[in-house]
Amino acid sequence: MDQLIALEGVSKTFLSGKRPVPVLQSVSLSVSAGELCAIMGVSGSGKSTLMTLMGLLDRPSAGRLLFRGRDLGPASGDDLADIRNREIGFIFQAFHLLPRLSALDNVAMPLLYRGTPRREALARAEARLEQVGLAHRLHHLPDEMSGGQRQRVAVARALIGQPSILLADEPTGNLDSQSAQDIMATLVALNRDIGATVIIVTHDPSIAARCHRRILIRDGRLAEDVSGPC
Numbered sequence: 521m522d523q524l525i526a527l528e529g530v531s532k533t534f535l536s537g538k539r540p541v542p543v544l545q546s547v548s549l550s551v552s553a554g555e556l557c558a559i560m561g562v563s564g565s566g567k568s569t570l571m572t573l574m575g576l577l578d579r580p581s582a583g584r585l586l587f588r589g590r591d592l593g594p595a596s597g598d599d600l601a602d603i604r605n606r607e608i609g610f611i612f613q614a615f616h617l618l619p620r621l622s623a624l625d626n627v628a629m630p631l632l633y634r635g636t637p638r639r640e641a642l643a644r645a646e647a648r649l650e651q652v653g654l655a656h657r658l659h660h661l662p663d664e665m666s667g668g669q670r671q672r673v674a675v676a677r678a679l680i681g682q683p684s685i686l687l688a689d690e691p692t693g694n695l696d697s698q699s700a701q702d703i704m705a706t707l708v709a710l711n712r713d714i715g716a717t718v719i720i721v722t723h724d725p726s727i728a729a730r731c732h733r734r735i736l737i738r739d740g741r742l743a744e745d746v747s748g749p750c
């Protein structure tokens with residue numbers, strides 16, 4: 521299979537004052553194109569830390585991180601940012617939308633940063649918002665939308681650059697159960713219909729059950745990595 525991200529014996533240690541705190545220890549896993557994968561584990565087990573490493577937002581303290589077979593150890597910060605911009609979409613629990621921009625402008629922003637002409641960026645943003653069911657909310661500000669709608673804007677924004685992989689860290693954590701199901705249905709459909717690779721951190725077993733692969737992190741270690749139906 522077409523391997524996107526691989527971690528080989530990856531550890532991450534933070535310093536608390538002068539004391540080293542090991543957060544991830546010897547994690548090895550690889551993610552292939554087209555996977556729909558859940559990451560589970562109790563609070564503090566290291567899930568978000570793992571996501572920041574897979575999203576190239578941080579570097580391992582030890583071990584190797586490979587993207588499309590390339591060892592990123594020697595890569596510069598600019599190289600990592602470049603791969604991130606082209607290949608990785610993020611969805612966070614707290615949406616991270618820009619409050620003064622409309623839904624349309626929020627979604628277009630990653631393209632505008634890349635220098636895409638404004639007309640084209642807005643047209644593509646509109647198409648993405650339609651795809652997540654928000655054609656009727658293009659000009660609303662984040663404040664004027666529900667939590668579920670805001671999260672769908674965040675999904676559209678994560679998708680606009682056509683990333684190879686979508687990383688979602690508790691994307692439904694702040695939502696009521698109906699909105700959470702809508703977001704999950706959107707992510708599952710993206711995986712099924714356009715083959716998007718999706719990794720979702722979730723505490724919700726019913727969401728994990730919809731993923732083809734489930735990874736359990738316990739005390740910073742990979743405790744389970746199971747593929748196939750629940």
Ligand SMILES: Nc1ncnc2c1ncn2[C@@H]1O[C@H](COP(=O)(O)OP(=O)(O)OP(=O)(O)O)[C@@H](O)[C@H]1O
Binds near residue numbers: 541562564
């Ligand atoms: N920058 C940091 N400096 C020091 N310790 C950190 C840092 N980031 C995370 N940690 C510690 O690493 C551990 C794992 O944190 P992480 O955010 O990865 O957990 P999590 O599994 O995502 O938890 P939750 O389900 O609550 O989001 C925690 O004990 C946390 O305090």
Ligand SMILES: [Mg+2]
Binds near residue numbers: 568689
């Ligand atoms: Mg977390």
